[in-house]
Every structure is written in structure tokens, then in C-alpha cells.
């Protein structure tokens with residue numbers, strides 16, 4: 001297994017082109033729909049765990065001429081995000097390599113802190129939220145959208161496909177992640193001292209022929225890549241034979257006229273007390 005794109009103990013998904021296919025489809029209009037009504041021109045926004053910045057640039061557009069700062073622990077993602085902002089002319093978006101546990105921003109700096117599919121991968125939720133609370137202004141907004149992995153599906157489900165979903169969940173857990181974070185957000189935000197929390201749920205839903213083809217290719221390229229199989233088998237979560245069977249079932253699923261897929265998410269928005 002090469003280290004570069006490996007699902008590391010700290011971050012299951014890795015940074016391979018196979019996984020970036022999924023992030024490339026994301027945008028603020030859909031994936032930060034719960035936050036956009038709260039954004040106003042001139043606001044200062046943090047997007048932590050910004051990845052390749054496909055959502056961040058939409059936030060930059062929404063608060064123009066305010067500032068958006070994207071932070072990610074991975075250099076390659078920050079390079080991609082800078083390229084996306086430059087290509088789209090988003091001069092108010094700045095990107096930094098950094099860790100959500102220890103941000104370089106001063107206290108009370110941001111009007112809004114946003115993340116998408118990040119707290120599900122961050123081991124110490126309260127430590128991260130306490131750092132976010134520090135950099136938010138009193139009254140500032142925290143917004144997060146995270147996966148509810150056990151409520152995600154590909155239907156009609158093959159005989160043992162549920163085992164594949166369960167293995168993905170166990171892999172996230174083995175790496176210190178929180179596969180059900182989407183439905184735990186409200187509790188975590190309350191525990192971290194945020195107030196006025198509103199929580200909602202939504203799906204990234206796949207139904208058209210193009211969407212099914214995309215989801216099938218994504219699952220096959222990512223979940224069945226040798227390094228993911230190696231990680232899962234070495235941890236004793238599944239066998240190569242199971243992966244072989246699941247792969248055949250995924251191929252059958254793609255050709256089902258009734259095929260649909262859903263990635264389930266929970267969103268929560270709250271405020272730092274004034």
C-alpha cells in the first residue's frame with residue numbers, strides 16, 4: 001500500500017483521484033443549502049476540512065466581498081482549492097494548510113464556520129468544536145453537514161451488499177471516525193456550548209442513468225481499490241472473497257432498471273452565545 005493515497009488511520013477516504021471524483025460533484029448550492037440563507041455579503045467565513053474547495057468557492061460567491069478562508073490538513077487539497085478559486089475568479093477565497101484542532105486565526109475572527117463531511121472523520125469532536133468556538137465571534141454561526149452512513153443505501157440490495165455497507169462503516173470507525181455523525185451533530189453542538197441549534201436531514205440521491213453510472217464507477221473505483229481492500233482485510237473486517245462477491249453484486253445493481261442509491265446526511269446550524 002502506498003502511503004500517499006492510503007486511507008490513513010486519521011482519514012479513511014484518502015486523496016486519490018478515485019475519491020476526488022465524488023468531491024468534484026459537490027457545490028454550495030446543494031451541499032451547503034442549509035447555510036446559504038444565513039450568509040450575507042461582507043461576512044467572514046471559515047470552511048474547515050475544505051478539501052478541493054468545490055463548496056468553498058460557492059460560499060465565497062455568497063459573501064462577496066467578504067472573506068472566505070478554507071483550511072485543510074492536506075497540501076494537495078489546498079493546491080486544488082487554490083486552483084478552483086483562481087479558475088472561478090474568487091479572489092476573496094484564501095486557502096491554508098492547517099488542522100482544525102489548532103487553527104492559526106485569532107479569537108472571535110469569523111462570522112461563520114462551516115464544514116461538510118469533516119467531523120465524521122475527526123477523532124476528537126469536542127476538541128475540534130472548542131477550537132471552532134474560539135475563532136467564532138459571539139453570535140457567530142456554526143454549520144455542518146455530515147454522513148449518516150447506516151441510513152445510506154444502494155437498492156435493490158444484493159444478497160450480501162449490506163455487509164459491504166457495514167464494512168465501510170467499520171473502516172470509518174477503525175480510523176477513529178464517526179459514521180453516524182450526521183444524526184449526532186445536534187448533541188455535539190449543544191455539548192460544545194452552541195445555542196439555537198436547528199437540525200435537518202437530506203440525501204445525496206442517485207437515480208438517473210448517469211447518476212447510477214457515476215455511483216457505480218465511484219464505488220468500484222474507491223471501495224474496491226486494492227489499498228482499501230488491503231486495509232479492510234488487514235483489520236479483519238472482511239475477506240477478499242467477500243469483496244469479490246460484493247463487486248459482482250454492484251455490477252448487477254448498476255443494470256437494474258429500478259436502481260437507486262442514497263448517501264444520507266444530517267445538517268445542523270447553531271450559534272456561539274453572545
Ligand SMILES: C[S@@+](CC[C@H](N)C(=O)[O-])C[C@H]1O[C@@H](n2cnc3c(N)ncnc32)[C@H](O)[C@@H]1O
Nearest residue numbers: 023026049050051072073074099100116117118
Ligand atoms: C470527505 S473530505 C470533505 C471535503 C469537502 N468539505 C467536501 O465535502 O467536498 C474531508 C476533508 O477533511 C480534511 N480533514 C480531516 N481531518 C482534518 C483535520 N483534523 N483538520 C483539517 N482538515 C481535516 C481531509 O483532509 C479532507 O480533505
